[in-house]
Amino acid sequence: MSTSPQESVRRQNLGALLRYVHVRGATSRAELTSRLGLNRSTIGALTADLATAGLIDEGVPQETGRAGRPSIVVRPRSSRVYGYALSLELDRVRAARIGLGGKVLDRRTAARPDGADPAPTIAALAALVADMQPAAGRPAGDAVFVGSGLAVSGSVRHHLGWTDETIEPPLTSALADRLGTARPPILGGVADLAALAEHTRGAAAGADNVIYLHGDAGISAGIIAGGRRITGYGGHGGEVGHMVVNPTGRLCGCGSRGCWETEIGERALLHLAGRTVPTSGAAVAAAVRAAAQGDPDARAAVVHAAEWLGFGVANLVNIFNPTIVVFGGTLQQLYLTAADHVRGRLLAMALPACRDHVVLHTPLLGDDAPLVGAAELAFERLLADPLDTTP
Amino acid sequence: MSTSPQESVRRQNLGALLRYVHVRGATSRAELTSRLGLNRSTIGALTADLATAGLIDEGVPQETGRAGRPSIVVRPRSSRVYGYALSLELDRVRAARIGLGGKVLDRRTAARPDGADPAPTIAALAALVADMQPAAGRPAGDAVFVGSGLAVSGSVRHHLGWTDETIEPPLTSALADRLGTARPPILGGVADLAALAEHTRGAAAGADNVIYLHGDAGISAGIIAGGRRITGYGGHGGEVGHMVVNPTGRLCGCGSRGCWETEIGERALLHLAGRTVPTSGAAVAAAVRAAAQGDPDARAAVVHAAEWLGFGVANLVNIFNPTIVVFGGTLQQLYLTAADHVRGRLLAMALPACRDHVVLHTPLLGDDAPLVGAAELAFERLLADPLDTTP
Numbered sequence: 128m129s130t131s132p133q134e135s136v137r138r139q140n141l142g143a144l145l146r147y148v149h150v151r152g153a154t155s156r157a158e159l160t161s162r163l164g165l166n167r168s169t170i171g172a173l174t175a176d177l178a179t180a181g182l183i184d185e186g187v188p189q190e191t192g193r194a195g196r197p198s199i200v201v202r203p204r205s206s207r208v209y210g211y212a213l214s215l216e217l218d219r220v221r222a223a224r225i226g227l228g229g230k231v232l233d234r235r236t237a238a239r240p241d242g243a244d245p246a247p248t249i250a251a252l253a254a255l256v257a258d259m260q261p262a263a264g265r266p267a268g269d270a271v272f273v274g275s276g277l278a279v280s281g282s283v284r285h286h287l288g289w290t291d292e293t294i295e296p297p298l299t300s301a302l303a304d305r306l307g308t309a310r311p312p313i314l315g316g317v318a319d320l321a322a323l324a325e326h327t328r329g330a331a332a333g334a335d336n337v338i339y340l341h342g343d344a345g346i347s348a349g350i351i352a353g354g355r356r357i358t359g360y361g362g363h364g365g366e367v368g369h370m371v372v373n374p375t376g377r378l379c380g381c382g383s384r385g386c387w388e389t390e391i392g393e394r395a396l397l398h399l400a401g402r403t404v405p406t407s408g409a410a411v412a413a414a415v416r417a418a419a420q421g422d423p424d425a426r427a428a429v430v431h432a433a434e435w436l437g438f439g440v441a442n443l444v445n446i447f448n449p450t451i452v453v454f455g456g457t458l459q460q461l462y463l464t465a466a467d468h469v470r471g472r473l474l475a476m477a478l479p480a481c482r483d484h485v486v487l488h489t490p491l492l493g494d495d496a497p498l499v500g501a502a503e504l505a506f507e508r509l510l511a512d513p514l515d516t517t518p
Numbered sequence: 519m520s521t522s523p524q525e526s527v528r529r530q531n532l533g534a535l536l537r538y539v540h541v542r543g544a545t546s547r548a549e550l551t552s553r554l555g556l557n558r559s560t561i562g563a564l565t566a567d568l569a570t571a572g573l574i575d576e577g578v579p580q581e582t583g584r585a586g587r588p589s590i591v592v593r594p595r596s597s598r599v600y601g602y603a604l605s606l607e608l609d610r611v612r613a614a615r616i617g618l619g620g621k622v623l624d625r626r627t628a629a630r631p632d633g634a635d636p637a638p639t640i641a642a643l644a645a646l647v648a649d650m651q652p653a654a655g656r657p658a659g660d661a662v663f664v665g666s667g668l669a670v671s672g673s674v675r676h677h678l679g680w681t682d683e684t685i686e687p688p689l690t691s692a693l694a695d696r697l698g699t700a701r702p703p704i705l706g707g708v709a710d711l712a713a714l715a716e717h718t719r720g721a722a723a724g725a726d727n728v729i730y731l732h733g734d735a736g737i738s739a740g741i742i743a744g745g746r747r748i749t750g751y752g753g754h755g756g757e758v759g760h761m762v763v764n765p766t767g768r769l770c771g772c773g774s775r776g777c778w779e780t781e782i783g784e785r786a787l788l789h790l791a792g793r794t795v796p797t798s799g800a801a802v803a804a805a806v807r808a809a810a811q812g813d814p815d816a817r818a819a820v821v822h823a824a825e826w827l828g829f830g831v832a833n834l835v836n837i838f839n840p841t842i843v844v845f846g847g848t849l850q851q852l853y854l855t856a857a858d859h860v861r862g863r864l865l866a867m868a869l870p871a872c873r874d875h876v877v878l879h880t881p882l883l884g885d886d887a888p889l890v891g892a893a894e895l896a897f898e899r900l901l902a903d904p905l906d907t908t909p
Contacts, residue, residue, distance in 0.1 A: 135527070353748060356744075361874075363839040363869070366872055441774075443837075445760045446834075448749070480754040481755070484751055
C-alpha cells in the first residue's frame with residue numbers, strides 16, 4: 128500500500144470533520160469530539176491542518192450564557208472555498224458560485240438561446256461563469272476553487288435530443304478556458320441533484336429514503352435509497368415521467384401511451400385548463416394561481432393532475448418505501464394548491480406498510496435545490512480527501 | 519478509539535480476503551495478492567489467521583501444467599463453516615444448511631401447515647432445522663455455526679396478514695431453543711434475498727444495477743442499485759406487485775384497481791386460462807406447459823400475462839436503468855414460454871437510454887436463490903469481522 132494505515136485514517140478523519148461542518152455549519156470542537164468519536168487532541172490537530180489549508184476558521188463563539196470556558200467553534204470558510212454550480216434548463220440557464228457549507232455567494236440567470244444547437248447555450252453558461260469570476264478572487268489571496276457541477280434537465284435531453292456527448296466535451300473545453308482548470312464539470316440530472324441538496328441540507332435532511340419529484344416540461348425523480356443516490360447503470364434512472372400509468376391515455380412524445388407526464392406534465396395541465404398559450408413554467412404557475420382563485424377550468428385541470436400525481440406517488444412509495452416525498456419545480460405549486468387530492472390518492476392506493484411513515488413536502492431550498500446539489504458534486508472531491516492538492 | 523488503526527486495517531483485510539474466497543471459491547495466493555492490493559507476506563499472515571480460526575484451508579493446487587512453483591490455493595471451509603437458511607412461503611416451508619462459499623450442504627422441505635395461526639408454521643420450520651442438526655457437527659470437531667437467515671414471501675404477509683412481529687419473536691425463540699444461540703435469524707423478503715444471491719454468485723454477478731422479479735401468489739421485486747440492496751425505510755420496498763398499471767383493470771386484494779399482479783399474478787393467469795383449480799405454483803406451471811403445447815386458452819392467458827410483464831418491466835427499467843432483469847418463481851416459466859412478448863413490450867415502451875444495456879435472464883440458482891440469499895445474510899457478520907468471537 129502506498130499510504131500507511133495511520134495516514135489513511137488521518138485523511139478519513141479530516142474528510143469526516145470537514146464534511147461535518149460543511150453539512151451542519153459552525154460547530155464547537157466539543158461537539159466534533161463527541162460526534163466524530165475522536166479525542167480532543169486529535170480534533171485539535173485535524174482543525175489545525177484544515178485551517179492551515181484555508182478550509183476552515185476557528186474562533187471563540189458568541190456569549191453562550193453558560194459557565195466555564197467556551198469551546199472553540201469551527202466554521203467552514205464559505206466565502207473563500209467555492210465551486211461553480213450550473214443549471215441547464217429548457218428555457219433558461221443558471222449559474223451560481225457556492226461556498227463550502229452550501230452558501231450561495233453569487234448567481235446569474237439568462238434565457239437559453241433558442242434552437243437545438245448546443246454551442247450558443249454552452250457559450251451562455253460560460254458567460255455567466257465569466258461574469259462571476261472577477262469577484263471570486265477578491266480580496267486577493269487564498270481563495271480555493273474546488274470544481275464545478277452541472278444540473279441538466281431531462282427535458283433538455285428529451286426535447287432537444289441532447290446527450291452527455293452533446294453537453295460534456297464542448298462545455299468542458301469552454302469552461303476549462305474560463306476557469307484555467309482541466310477538471311470538467313460533473314454532470315447530474317436536475318431531480319437527482321435537487322434530491323441530493325434537500326437530503327444534505329433541506330427538507331430531507333436525516334432521511335435515508337427520499338423521492339424528489341421535479342416538474343418542468345417533463346417529470347423526473349431524484350432518488351435516495353439507503354442514504355445513497357440511485358442513478359442506475361448509465362445515470363439514466365429516475366425517468367418516472369415515462370412510467371405508464373394510464374394505458375388508455377394520451378400518446379406521449381416518447382412513443383408510449385399514458386406516461387405519467389401525459390397526465391401531470393405542464394403541457395397536459397395547460398391543455399386541460401383550456402390554455403392555448405405555449406407551454407412554460409410561467410404559464411403553468413398562472414394556471415395554478417387561477418385555479419386557487421376559483422377559475423373552474425383551471426381548477427378541474429389542477430384536480431385532475433393532483434389526483435394523477437398522487438397515483439404515481441403511490442406506485443413509487445410501494446416500490447421504494449421512503450419516508451419523504453418532495454415536490455419541486457412546477458410540481459411544487461401543483462402540490463400546494465391541491466395537497467388533499469395528492470394525499471388522498473396516495474392513502475387510498477399505497478400499501479400501509481410502505482406509506483405509513485411518508486411525509487409530503489416542498490423543497491426547503493426552493494428553486495436553488497438543483498444548483499446547491501450541483502455544488503455538492505463539486506465539493507465531493509475536497510470532502511473525500513481535503514488535503515489532496517492534485518490539480 | 520478502542521481499536522488501533524493497524525488492527526482496524528487488519529480486520530478489514532481479513533474480511534476482504536474471506537469475502538473474496540466466499541464469493542469466488544478456491545483462489546490462489548497469487549491472485550489474492552493482486553486482487554486485494556496487498557503484498558505476499560501480508561496475504562500469508564492473513565490466511566494463517568483465517569486457517570487457525572477454521573475458516574479456510576490452504577493447499578497445493580492440482581497440476582497446473584505451468585513451470586515454476588505453484589501458488590498455494592486458499593479454499594473456504596464450506597463443509598465446516600455454515601449457516602441455516604429458511605424460507606417461509608404460502609404453501610411450503612424450506613430450510614437448508616449452507617456452507618461458506620454458498621454451498622448447499624443439506625436441505626429439507628415441508629408443506630406449510632394450513633391456517634393463519636403462525637405457531638404450527640414456526641414449529642414446522644424449527645423441525646426442519648432440528649432434523650438437519652445432528653449431521654452438522656459430524657465428524658465431531660471444529661464446525662463453525664455463523665447464524666441464520668429467513669426469506670419471507672410477501673404473499674405470507676398479504677394473504678395471512680402476518681407482520682414482522684408475527685414472525686420474528688416466536689421464531690427467534692423457537693430457533694434459539696433448537697440452535698443453542700441467542701442470535702435471531704435475520705429476515706428478508708424472498709425477492710430481495712434472491713436478488714442478493716443472484717448478485718453474489720448467480721446471473722447478476724458483476725452487475726451493480728439489478729431487478730429480480732419473483733412471482734408466487736403475488737409479485738415482488740428485489741432491487742440492487744449501485745451495488746447495494748434497496749429495501750426502503752421499513753424493509754417494505756419492492757412491492758411492485760401493487761404498482762398500478764391498468765386503472766380500468768380488476769380489483770386487487772389490496773383495495774386498488776389494476777395492480778400489476780392483477781394482470782400477471784398466478785390467480786390472474788389461471789383465471790384467464792379458464793382454469794377453475796385453486797391457485798398454486800403447480801397449477802400455474804401446468805397451465806404454462808399447456809400453453810407451450812398449444813392449448814389456445816392457456817396460450818392466450820400466457821401471452822396476456824407476458825405482455826403485461828414486459829409493460830411493468832419497462833416502467834421499472836425507466837425508473838432504475840438496470841443492466842439485468844431476472845425472472846424468478848413462477849415468472850421464470852412465464853418468461854421462458856413467451857420471452858418474445860416480454861422483450862417486445864419492453865423494447866416498445868422503455869426509453870432507449872434506460873433499456874439499451876438490459877439483458878433478461880432466469881435465475882442461475884433456480885429455486886434455491888432465496889435460500890442462498892438468506893444464507894448470505896447469515897454470513898454477513900462473519901465476513902465483516904472474521905475473528906470477532908462475540909457470541
